[in-house]
Amino acid sequence: MPDKVPSTATAVERALTILETVAQRREGLTNSELSRRLAIPKSSASYILRVLDRRGYLRRDAATGRYRLGLRLLSLGKDAQSSVDLAEVARPFMRALVEKIHMAVHLAVLDQGEAVYVEKVEAAGFFKVNTWVGRRMYLHSTSVGKALLAWMPTSAAEAILRQQGLKKRTPKTITSVPRLVAELERVRELGHSVDDEENSLGARCVGAPIFDSSGAVVAALGASGTLSQTDDANLARIVEALRDAARKISRQLVKSGAATAVS
Numbered sequence: 001m002p003d004k005v006p007s008t009a010t011a012v013e014r015a016l017t018i019l020e021t022v023a024q025r026r027e028g029l030t031n032s033e034l035s036r037r038l039a040i041p042k043s044s045a046s047y048i049l050r051v052l053d054r055r056g057y058l059r060r061d062a063a064t065g066r067y068r069l070g071l072r073l074l075s076l077g078k079d080a081q082s083s084v085d086l087a088e089v090a091r092p093f094m095r096a097l098v099e100k101i102h103m104a105v106h107l108a109v110l111d112q113g114e115a116v117y118v119e120k121v122e123a124a125g126f127f128k129v130n131t132w133v134g135r136r137m138y139l140h141s142t143s144v145g146k147a148l149l150a151w152m153p154t155s156a157a158e159a160i161l162r163q164q165g166l167k168k169r170t171p172k173t174i175t176s177v178p179r180l181v182a183e184l185e186r187v188r189e190l191g192h193s194v195d196d197e198e199n200s201l202g203a204r205c206v207g208a209p210i211f212d213s214s215g216a217v218v219a220a221l222g223a224s225g226t227l228s229q230t231d232d233a234n235l236a237r238i239v240e241a242l243r244d245a246a247r248k249i250s251r252q253l254v255k256s257g258a259a260t261a262v263s
Contacts, residue, residue: 014040015048019069022058028066086219087119089256090249094121094221097245101238103225104129108137108144109218113164115145129203129224138199140180141169143207146193147220150184151209157184173198192239204230206239208246213254221246
């Protein structure tokens with residue numbers, strides 16, 4: 001009886017093991033070699049290999065039947081490296097900003113319709129923001145999300161919003177696409193964004209765009225604090241410091257050549 005297609009969890013584990021094993025053999029490996037080496041049923045290995053080949057993570061040599069790493073992995077590696085480079089460039093400016101405003105500061109990029117934190121510098125004090133590097137956040141309810149959306153063509157921003165939906169995070173969350181589009185126009189005019197308890201009650205955040213040499217927004221810088229930290233007496237000072245840091249990061253990215261658009 002032929003082997004059954006492996007369960008999802010088992011298939012993922014085997015797929016990753018296959019990729020790691022193929023990466024260690026420059027000349028590649030055949031289905032039979034991988035099956036024996038990894039103790040995977042040949043039919044299961046064949047199924048996984050076909051999927052990886054079809055998606056570009058592996059490529060099969062028609063003459064030898066050997067599988068080698070595909071170019072899709074190179075593309076992913078470049079995307080990951082661009083985020084690492086971006087965080088390294090931004091980190092000293094983020095630390096200086098935290099020292100100035102005493103609030104948590106985040107660096108976020110756009111990925112598959114969400115804002116993803118690629119760096120965070122926490123401020124000393126009692127109030128801690130429940131975020132971490134790698135956390136994915138909504139675009140419509142966060143300051144970094146609005147900053148990432150605002151400089152897009154309106155049609156592209158609307159497409160993302162309609163696809164992702166506008167979940168109501170708090171009573172203050174904007175859940176209408178037309179209202180949010182109007183808000184994004186205001187963000188462009190002001191040069192910064194505000195999340196006024198729209199993602200979490202009791203917290204107010206501000207965001208600013210980071211540009212590459214072509215003028216495209218590649219990331220957003222955000223500062224998060226309590227309502228008392230960001231009251232009328234402090235908000236203008238915080239926004240100016242944040243925008244200044246974002247401008248410095250943008251200039252440094254262009255100078256270093258580290259900025260790469262993130263999709």
